Amino acid sequence: MYLLSFSDSKKDKEPEVSSSAIKPGPRKEELFVDIVEKMTLSMDGKGIVKKSAIDGEVRIQGFLQANPKIKIFFNDDLLVGRENEDGSSRAPASNILDYCTFHECCLLSNWESQKCLEFFLPDGQFNLFHYSLMDSFKSPFQVVTFIEEGPTPGKLDCVVKIMGLYPSDKTATEMVVTVQMPSKTLTAEIMVNSEKEETGDYVESERTIIWKIPKIQGGKESSSRIKLAFDASLPGDHKREIGPISISFQLRGYLSSSLQIKKVLVEKTGDPPKKFVRLLTQSKSVVAKIDVENTEKSVYG
Secondary structure, eight states, X not given: OOOEEXXXXXXXXXXXXXXXXXXXXXXOOEEEEEEXXXXXXXXXXXXXXXXXXEEEEEEEEEEOSSOOEEEEEEOTTOEESSBOTTSOBOOOOTTEESEEEEOTTOBOTTHHHHOEEEEEOOSSOEEEEEEEXXXXXXXXXXXXXXXXXXXXXXXEEEEEEEEEOSOTTOXXXXXXXXXXXXXXXXXXXXXXXXXXXXXXXXXXXXXXXXXXXXXXXXXXXXXXXXXEEEOXXXXXXXXXXXXXXXXXXXXXXXXXXXXXXXXXXXXXXXSOXXXXXXXXXXXXXXXXXXXXXXOOGGXXX
């Protein structure tokens, strides 16, 4: 079953050409196609993804004379829906979209056969294509945590490591990692790599560690050590109250789904416009638990 819908009922009607799209005078002829994926991830203490989802959009903004017809070709193996035509279930894969909607300007005559969306460029920026998929893609990060018991009761260290699992020519930026501290925390501090311009603070009023990482290159990792002190006379297993970890980030030039734009055609006379395809993955809700059972420092070296 194909889960397709439109933003209104005008499915195959070609939109009227707006006179406001034709402006006199010279200007740059440019077309921007942006794919933005907002990611939801939930990981257990072992770093295993338990829940994942992507909410994606293909955004269009054009600066073109007149109102030309545009064709965007996506990857041929792109599928929509979890069922085959015979009703059998498809195996989970990152090229299968659970759901998608199209802007009313889209013409779908070549969507099934060529995975091509055709449209006449409306005024301004708009969302051409919205899609979602769940539990069928890999996390761009690996999160490893472990606990080191202190030499005396009431003290322990929590180590957090984050590794980029994306290609080495990509870099995650604007990363902010927050870690919730236990309610009985007396003091907390975080040690980070200052040579990488990382910063770390403990916000006592919110019992939260904030670790800011300017960038992590693909295949590289950043690590921090959180040192905590508790009142040892108070009951409770304090280490089990550490966490969760929340991560926000921007990752340009990378998508976790298998959605690809193979070709962009602009049907117009004269010099061809400049075309830009830009990719962005960003966090919507990325959460990981602390592995409180892992106290073996030697495993991680």
